[in-house]
Amino acid sequence: MRQTWRWFGPRDLVPIDHVAQAGAEGIVTALHHVPTGAVWTPDEIARRQAEVAVMADGSPSGLAWDVVESLPVSEDIKRQTGAWRAHLAAYRQSLENLAAAGIEVICYNFMPVLDWTRTDLAWRLPNGATCMRFDLADFAAFDLHILARPGAAEDYDAALRDEAARRFAAMDDDRRTHLARNVVFGLPGAAERFSLEDVRAQLALYDGIGPDRLRAHLIDFLAEVAPTAERLGLRLCCHPDDPPVPLLGLPRVMSTEADFRAVTRAVDLPANGITLCSGSLGARPDNDLPGMMERLGERVHFLHLRNVKRESPDIRGSFHEAEHLGGDTDMVALVEAALREEARRRKAGRADWSIPFRPDHGQDILDDLGRRAQPGYPSIGRLKGLAELRGIIAALAPRVMA
Incomplete structure (x- = not known):
């Protein structure tokens, strides 16, 4: 399992130096300044790769841009309105440019309007x-x-x-x-x-667009871009809804195991894969994360490992971000399932046998409390999570991967 770290670019309050010191092996980032629907040009991609490659004093960081998160899907594509066909062409060209730069894993989501939703960005714990x-x-x-x-x-x-x-x-x-x-x-x-x-x-703008229609639009999107990704040797991985329930009258179509299975079967190419986010999916009590990793693992191209504590047994309920080993998902069982999938891939000779993961989110602790970094992305909180996950992997890998 390849240890990566999300970085929001030069303005991120967690600098590349600190990421290197945390022991991450690769970077997850995106061209956040490029408007949605526009082409990611070779120059912009190369500029971000160069920013990742050096520390503040100009010395090599030892890091590279491993995973794109996210190459955004425009609202026009999701609705199939306006400039959606031009945006599809731009998306395919961006994939060409990313492949030429040596980046193979591209995470995206298909959530209408809101990428994620929280009511409190700094809820105080005891x-x-x-x-x-x-x-x-x-x-x-x-x-x-x-x-x-x-x-x-x-x-x-x-x-x-x-x-x-x-x-x-x-x-x-x-x-x-x-x-x-x-x-x-x-x-x-x-x-x-x-x-x-x-x-x-x-x-x-989403009036009249229900879940069946939105799912059909997602499948249409994948039918257009997944063959390009397959030809280029890329791995697309759709992030689940966050939270994984309908909100504000908007449909949600990537919230359950059945949702992911339907979409991967509809466009049945290895490049059409999954970002298994244990925090997003774990907000629903009917999602079995270790089981999903076992059953869908062949298409899992990227892992977000975080935990949430559900505050009710309902499908739609309150929850908060827990410590990585402290929420309702059995993180040890999930990591073991991921390692078993890696062992199967390696035995089958797959070049992508090592699955990149990142310690997703984290609680603000210690100096994080005064840093005011991107909500959900503290320095020390994620470092703690990465250390805990690294310990699980170190304990399980010799036995599972033997």
């Missing part, structure tokens, strides 16, 4: 650490009373509507504004510039 949290009642208060989405009441039962009304009534204006900003933060780069009217307008 030990003083902070973490990201999704509180269903707070989210309902946002949806029903701040966004005031038409038809929202139909998505919540009476008890939850009552609790949301109580929560909203207890909030002052600052708290309401803060909650709205937290939810909108899932729009990459939009937290400071998207108004509630902007969000309403984005949601309206």
